[in-house]
Amino acid sequence: MVYLFDWVLAKREGSSRVSNRGKQLTNRASFAEADLLRILLRVCGKRLRANHCIATSPIRGALPEIMLGRQIQTARMAEIAQSLGVAPSTVSRALRSDPRISAATRQRVEEAAEKLGYRPNPLVSALMANRRRRGGAGEVDLIALVTNYGGRESWRSKDVCRWEFEGIQARAAALGFKIEVFPLSEYRGSYERLQSTLRARGIRGVLLGFSREDSEQVSFRTDGFAVAGLSAYFPSVIVDRANFHGFYNVQLALEHIWQLGYRRPGLVVPDLNNQISNNLWSGAFLDWQRGLAKANRCEPFIPIDANDQTAFDSWLAANKPDSLLVYKAPVRRFLARHRLTVPDDIGLAYLYRTSDEMGRAAGIDGNLSAVGAAALDLVVEKLNANHTGSSNHPKEVLIKGTWHGGATLPPRIIPSPGMSPAPSRKRGQKFPSR
Numbered sequence: 001m002v003y004l005f006d007w008v009l010a011k012r013e014g015s016s017r018v019s020n021r022g023k024q025l026t027n028r029a030s031f032a033e034a035d036l037l038r039i040l041l042r043v044c045g046k047r048l049r050a051n052h053c054i055a056t057s058p059i060r061g062a063l064p065e066i067m068l069g070r071q072i073q074t075a076r077m078a079e080i081a082q083s084l085g086v087a088p089s090t091v092s093r094a095l096r097s098d099p100r101i102s103a104a105t106r107q108r109v110e111e112a113a114e115k116l117g118y119r120p121n122p123l124v125s126a127l128m129a130n131r132r133r134r135g136g137a138g139e140v141d142l143i144a145l146v147t148n149y150g151g152r153e154s155w156r157s158k159d160v161c162r163w164e165f166e167g168i169q170a171r172a173a174a175l176g177f178k179i180e181v182f183p184l185s186e187y188r189g190s191y192e193r194l195q196s197t198l199r200a201r202g203i204r205g206v207l208l209g210f211s212r213e214d215s216e217q218v219s220f221r222t223d224g225f226a227v228a229g230l231s232a233y234f235p236s237v238i239v240d241r242a243n244f245h246g247f248y249n250v251q252l253a254l255e256h257i258w259q260l261g262y263r264r265p266g267l268v269v270p271d272l273n274n275q276i277s278n279n280l281w282s283g284a285f286l287d288w289q290r291g292l293a294k295a296n297r298c299e300p301f302i303p304i305d306a307n308d309q310t311a312f313d314s315w316l317a318a319n320k321p322d323s324l325l326v327y328k329a330p331v332r333r334f335l336a337r338h339r340l341t342v343p344d345d346i347g348l349a350y351l352y353r354t355s356d357e358m359g360r361a362a363g364i365d366g367n368l369s370a371v372g373a374a375a376l377d378l379v380v381e382k383l384n385a386n387h388t389g390s391s392n393h394p395k396e397v398l399i400k401g402t403w404h405g406g407a408t409l410p411p412r413i414i415p416s417p418g419m420s421p422a423p424s425r426k427r428g429q430k431f432p433s434r
Contacts, residue, residue, distance in 0.1 A: 261412025
């Protein structure tokens with residue numbers, strides 16, 4: 001059946017290379033045409049629908065055609081190849097932006113395809129992309145996870161990294177890929193040595209992830225590689241990225257804090273982490289407060305040093321918040337010096353809860369495994385399309401977080417039956433009076 005399916009693909013694309021085994025199978029009179037087509041469709045995971053009509057002409061030079069009610073007839077690769085005087089394989093590679101085809105030839109093929117009205121079949125394209133990964137030279141099914149964390153294992157001790165890595169591995173396995181970690185430290189910090197290794201092994205898919213916040217900026221040349229970035233790691237490399245939705249997550253938390261009866265929430269995040277979020281955390285907080293009366297607004301506390309007790313004391317005295325939305329700051333220790341306890345004196349929620357805080361602390365679950373999976377999808381998307389190098393218009397996929405209540409933020413008011421979180425504001429629309 002595999003040989004027969006290869007024969008179908010070759011005939012549909014106009015290829016002359018048909019296996020002898022495929023010819024033998026199709027010459028067997030015991031295969032009725034309609035039954036043969038149904039078998040092929042089952043192999044593809046498809047079922048016949050009522051609007052499919054199967055032609056029953058004898059099997060000699062071609063298989064039965066599936067006539068879809070609204071299908072638009074398009075040119076085949078063989079027709080494009082014939083019009084240009086090149087091989088169908090050249091047309092196939094050119095339309096996939098294969099680097100082995102010159103830019104001039106790719107342009108000629110693309111212009112001819114447009115002129116003849118060629119449109120790729122997405123199901124066949126997906127199948128052939130999978131077959132190309134499984135066969136041929138080079139480890140195409142292996143994706144490199146490049147790290148710059150000072151070692152092979154140290155990043156695994158961080159919850160954030162571990163959750164993202166779990167998402168990367170699970171998604172890779174689901175798509176038929178393998179992940180191998182390439183610590184830059186094992187190449188003496190030289191991306192040239194690392195890239196030479198990747199090229200020698202035929203690895204084209206690269207995911208940049210897990211670099212220290214204070215590590216030296218690394219310029220990874222993307223030429224010849226299908227590269228994407230995870231979160232804000234390797235920030236100097238301009239590539240497509242998947243990240244957490246910092247703006248949405250802050251405002252989601254603030255809306256829930258408000259609904260629990262707190263009226264003066266404060267934001268406490270280190271300056272470096274706020275910068276990593278592209279300042280979306282502080283931007284979301286200030287934007288949300290525009291719906292508050294000025295008397296209830298708090299300045300965000302964004303210290304250079306998250307352990308600066310003196311700066312926190314001054315901010316606390318000036319703003320008098322009744323609740324805190326926190327990331328990476330020892331606020332419980334700070335509050336203890338003022339004999340303030342959580343949650344009796346002040347409510348507490350975390351922007352990203354650690355594994356120890358889950359189940360008892362209120363805050364945001366960043367769904368970081370989904371962020372890792374989305375980053376892996378970006379690499380696979382580029383591999384399937386043969387897109388290498390940097391993009392003129394890099395995109396960023398943002399994953400929304402989920403709110404979870406906890407004992408650190410009990411209700412200050414008793415919610416009425418059917419009470420729901422305050423509606424989010426749309427552009428140009430003010431929040432209801434708070």
